Amino acid sequence: MNEPLLRGVDLRKSFGQTPALDGAGMGVAAGEVVAVMGPSGSGKSTLLHCLAGIVPPDGGTVSYGDRDLTAMSDKERSALRRSEFGFVFQFGQLVPELSCIENVALPLRLGGAKRKAAEQAAREWLARLEVDQLADKRPGEVSGGQGQRVAVARALVTRPRVVFADEPTGALDSLNGEQVMRLLTATARETGAAVVLVTHEARVAAYSDREVIVRDGRTREPVVI
Amino acid sequence: MSIGHALLGLLETGPRHGYDLKRVYDERFGQDRPLAYGQVYSTLSRLLRNGLVEERGVEAGGGPDRKRYAITDAGVTDVSSWLVTPEKPEIYLQSALYTKVVLALMSGRDAEDVLDAQRRAHLGAMRELTQRKQRGDLADQLICDHALFHLEADLRWLELTTARLADLGKEVMP
Ligand SMILES: Nc1ncnc2c1ncn2[C@@H]1O[C@H](COP(=O)(O)OP(=O)(O)O)[C@@H](O)[C@H]1O
Numbered sequence A: 001m002n003e004p005l006l007r008g009v010d011l012r013k014s015f016g017q018t019p020a021l022d023g024a025g026m027g028v029a030a031g032e033v034v035a036v037m038g039p040s041g042s043g044k045s046t047l048l049h050c051l052a053g054i055v056p057p058d059g060g061t062v063s064y065g066d067r068d069l070t071a072m073s074d075k076e077r078s079a080l081r082r083s084e085f086g087f088v089f090q091f092g093q094l095v096p097e098l099s100c101i102e103n104v105a106l107p108l109r110l111g112g113a114k115r116k117a118a119e120q121a122a123r124e125w126l127a128r129l130e131v132d133q134l135a136d137k138r139p140g141e142v143s144g145g146q147g148q149r150v151a152v153a154r155a156l157v158t159r160p161r162v163v164f165a166d167e168p169t170g171a172l173d174s175l176n177g178e179q180v181m182r183l184l185t186a187t188a189r190e191t192g193a194a195v196v197l198v199t200h201e202a203r204v205a206a207y208s209d210r211e212v213i214v215r216d217g218r219t220r221e222p223v224v225i
Numbered sequence B: 001m002s003i004g005h006a007l008l009g010l011l012e013t014g015p016r017h018g019y020d021l022k023r024v025y026d027e028r029f030g031q032d033r034p035l036a037y038g039q040v041y042s043t044l045s046r047l048l049r050n051g052l053v054e055e056r057g058v059e060a061g062g063g064p065d066r067k068r069y070a071i072t073d074a075g076v077t078d079v080s081s082w083l084v085t086p087e088k089p090e091i092y093l094q095s096a097l098y099t100k101v102v103l104a105l106m107s108g109r110d111a112e113d114v115l116d117a118q119r120r121a122h123l124g125a126m127r128e129l130t131q132r133k134q135r136g137d138l139a140d141q142l143i144c145d146h147a148l149f150h151l152e153a154d155l156r157w158l159e160l161t162t163a164r165l166a167d168l169g170k171e172v173m174p
């Protein structure tokens, strides 16, 4: 494996009494797709949130290149998230009042891009995700699979270095789930982004380059035979 | 798989030479296992004997390659009934893996390692199939998906067994 671009070491996080993470660690290199697998409640989402700087861990470190995420101020961390990271969740991430193209253009607009330039880039990404015909529709007017492709376009439009996807196909049927995975991994590989893919489904994880297993808040090291 | 029935089915679309049948079969269904010529001709002569195909338009010269075969009415009936006869649902009993898990528990080893190693192997196979599926046409996709769903079922068993290791340990400990 190449030098990881993003790495979490000995991460610990408790909500009240329950430890959600109890010494978990993993790394992901540029251009690599890593699946995070494990049963429900094992700590996969918490691990993703810690790696992405959304949730500060109680213990352990997260490094991105030569920067220490865990030592940054909230403001620095959210600036880093906006400029370097992209996110795809299971559902409910598109702004219902905006059209699909406006949704995809939104991260660029928030970054200060002019409307025309942002929408042109957004249109290109909608085309790459094979949903450019939906540009002017509202999220409420498109199917689950189509909405998820729009969400992937929105996650990739800023050309993030790391894409975090938490059960991105969780609300889709098999065929739509596969299409979203094919497009997500192909475009991420093209752009050289690292992908942290949380899923409990093996057929989804099969789109990754390797997997990390989480159980009871700990990541399992592979057995060396 | 009944190769005789598959060849009969292909002949329903029109008479063909033996080599032509092999080519079409390999293209559609051969995936990893192309037919041997010998197998094609021995199957055809059996179908001929049973009256399910007939020779049509033998070209001058002789030799098996010169014959064209056509399906008979009896052959069509045979294909029809084969198509609606269900395949036997395969029951896979994972006894080898179950044995390993129990023995690991009985000897005080980490049974999770056994299951993890298997999961890794299964996911590796699923990755290869997924890549092949993405390169292939619709036929490849369907065949790979069939294998992928089966491997996925095994993995679900691995997960469930992992979750039950503590209970199983209590049961098998002397
Ligand atoms: N915000 C939260 N508040 C309280 N408990 C939480 C919170 N997030 C996660 N947990 C708990 O932490 C554990 C791990 O959760 P999570 O990381 O969501 O698991 P997974 O994504 O693998 O299903 C669970 O027991 C869950 O109930």
Ligand SMILES: [Mg+2]
Pocket: A044, A045, A046
């Ligand atoms: Mg989760």
